[in-house]
Amino acid sequence: MLHTRRRLLSLAFAAALSACATTAPPAVAPQKNPKLLVLVVIDGLPMRQVTGYRDQLAPDGFARFLDHGRWFSQAHYGHGHTVTAAGHSVMLSGAYPQRSGIISNEWRDPATGAQVYNTGDVAYQYIDSPTAPLAGTSPRNLKVETLGDVLRTGSPASKVIGISGKDRGAILPAGHKGTAYMYMTETGRFASSTYYMQAHPQWVKDFNATNPADAFFKKTWAPLLPEAAYARSVPDGQSWQIASGNGNKLPAVIGDKMDGPGPRFYGGLLASPFGDELTLAFARAAITNEKLGQRGVQDILSVSLSSHDYINHAFGPESRLSHDHTLHLDRHLQAFFQFLDKEVGAGNYVLALTADHGFTDTPEWAATQGRDAGRFNSSPSLAVVNTALSARFGVDRLARDFSASGLLLDEKLAADKGLKFADVQAAAREELLKLPGVATVFTREQLLGDDRTTPYLEAMRKSFDPTRAAQLQIVLKRNWIFSYRPGGSTHGSPYDYDTHVPLLFWGPGYVGQGEVKERVEIADLAPTLAAIAGLPAPAQAQGRDLKLKP
The missing domain is CATH 3.30.1360.150 (Gyrase A; domain 2)
Incomplete structure (x- = not known):
């Protein structure tokens, strides 16, 4: 059975990768308005990693934007507490946390001191998966509308789907009127919650029935390039790099010393390139089965890839492990984009890529560079x-x-x-x-x-x-971080290494080409996509339209 699951996933990924011989995306005449808006979020990716490894990128992953799209080299978050939930709340609402209410991943109620989780809502449960007391199950705490809410208010037949390895990464971009699916570390499956539906559609049941995460059990995360290619990054096995989970050295066997797949393996999968691979496989299934961008109405798909954040937390963005993961991620993106070209049509959709925050270098490493950290x-x-x-x-x-x-x-x-x-x-x-x-x-x-x-x-x-x-x-x-443990790194500051993230666009005829060096903010993303789609910006958006149409 495990061999069968591996073979099915391998065939799916091989089919998506088969187009990789193409060095540039196809040139096509666009529609008046794109049929599908696709937002790809790389959790915890600072812009310095995209440009810092540019010479090692595949021809059609990040390079699709850098060589053939419009990209902003000085895009920053405007808010100071740069964490996952806050960033994801800004992207498609255009509203800072002062308006959205998503001030952090969690906080304490000022009146009672009780802990509040950003997408926590005890009125709803995960479907076919256990639900912890503070689990993220709905957008109730989000005080503003998103671009998806604007779309579905005017076009109820449109679909807005958010997918992520984290609940907040799926729920917040999907807004109040979309549908969110998140990865369950207890089961290795994807689930929605009863806020959105009472039972999963058949395609989700079919996807989960194959136990897709199990295909990666005992799979090896090996460096993509020869050792010399990583000379610009900090070697593996440093004392400040967290050694639990999958260890802190490559190659790493995911599930090593485990008897079989289980919650510890499913959780560890997210801290590897295979977490992204699995999430993108689910996104492909959603595009195909929901016929996104293929039904005569506009749709929105948000895919937030969580693995880079887990890797940077454990090893730091300066590490060889983070460097290598960026390159694996780049190849996965290339395959996903070329799948979109084939499934939806290159002139029918617009891509945007950003991150929810950057990352601080590990303090212990920063200290070796003479910094006060x-x-x-x-x-x-x-x-x-x-x-x-x-x-x-x-x-x-x-x-x-x-x-x-x-x-x-x-x-x-x-x-x-x-x-x-x-x-x-x-x-x-x-x-x-x-x-x-x-x-x-x-x-x-x-x-x-x-x-x-x-x-x-x-x-x-x-x-x-x-x-x-x-x-x-x-x-x-x-260079200082809030941290209760002796290793790894984090984010959350108003400094440029935490605020400076990618803001990249691609869509022939929709967004133009070339680098823009003007400083912009991620709050500008929602109004910009709204203009491209011919929609009003979300009502409480504080950003501006970057006017990308050529």
Whole structure:
């Protein structure tokens, strides 16, 4: 049975790869409006990795955009807390987290201190898969409409589908009126939730029935190029590279020392090139079976590939493992794009590619390069702040916890004890500024004000929803990260290495060609795609149309 699954997947991928001899996408006359908009999101891909490995790219993956499309070499996120959910909420809404309400992946309710997950909704469950208490099951917390919502409001027959290895990567781009499918690490299958439907369509059942993830059990992730090609990257096996999961050296056998596929294997699959391969196989099935872009109405497909983020978290973007994954990803994209050419028609769709955030270099490696770098551990920092506040005011636990990018203070407790909240907030800010790695701390009053000159204040303001965010918002020093573990890296800052991401377009006749060096924002993506599709921009979009039509 395992051999049969491998053979079926191999045939599917081989068919998609068969067109790879073509060095340029076909030139065709476009329709008035594209029949399909395809957004590809690479979770955790900084722009510096796309341009840094340009000489090693395949001819029709990322190079399709760089050589034959319109691409923006200075595209940034405008908000300061650059994390997965926030980025995915911006892409197709054009609204910063200050409006969308998606301030982070998770946060604490300011009134109760209860934990909130960005797409969590206990009213709905995954279909045919277990549902954890904080699982992402609906877009209820998203306060704004997306481009897909605009499309389906005017054209109910249109389809909007979001697919990802992560729930937030599928749900947020799909908006309120689309359909989301996410990878289940417990089962190795893709599932939707009861927010969207009560049962999966037959094609999803058929896809899952083959247990497609099992085809990658004991498969080897080997370097794509000879060793010398990776001289620009940090070698494997460094002490700061996380060695759990699939290990920290290539070649790596996925599922090594396991008796058979199971939740640990299915989770580890995402931290390898095979996670992208599987997600794109599901996307192909969706295009074929839902006949996206082939039914006389416009459709939108969003595919968010999660593997690069897991790899960068474990090994850092400077690593050979991240470098090699970028190249594997590039080849998978090439096959997917050429599948679209054949299935939908090269003149019938527009491609856009971006990322939800960039990535910070691993602090330990950055330190070897002479940078001031380090890790800010929230748990001991909270204890230090509360000890100082207790000594000053005689009240314990005035600071509830760190929440998203800030410190959440207990306003009710302060009021009950007869304390002026302004005094507690000022004292907490003072203590935070004493901690190693803290660059600045903004108060709620600053974030609600109109100061446009203080560095990073405007970026943090765009991440601040006063109904959901902590009163004090923290900006760490450059090269410092919020981290509770001794290895790996992360993102989340307003600095360029976290905000600077790809913004790439391709669509003959729709978007033109060439590099644009003007600084733009990812909030511009939704209004730009809306103009290309002949649709109004989402109502609360804060970006602008980049006017790509030639």
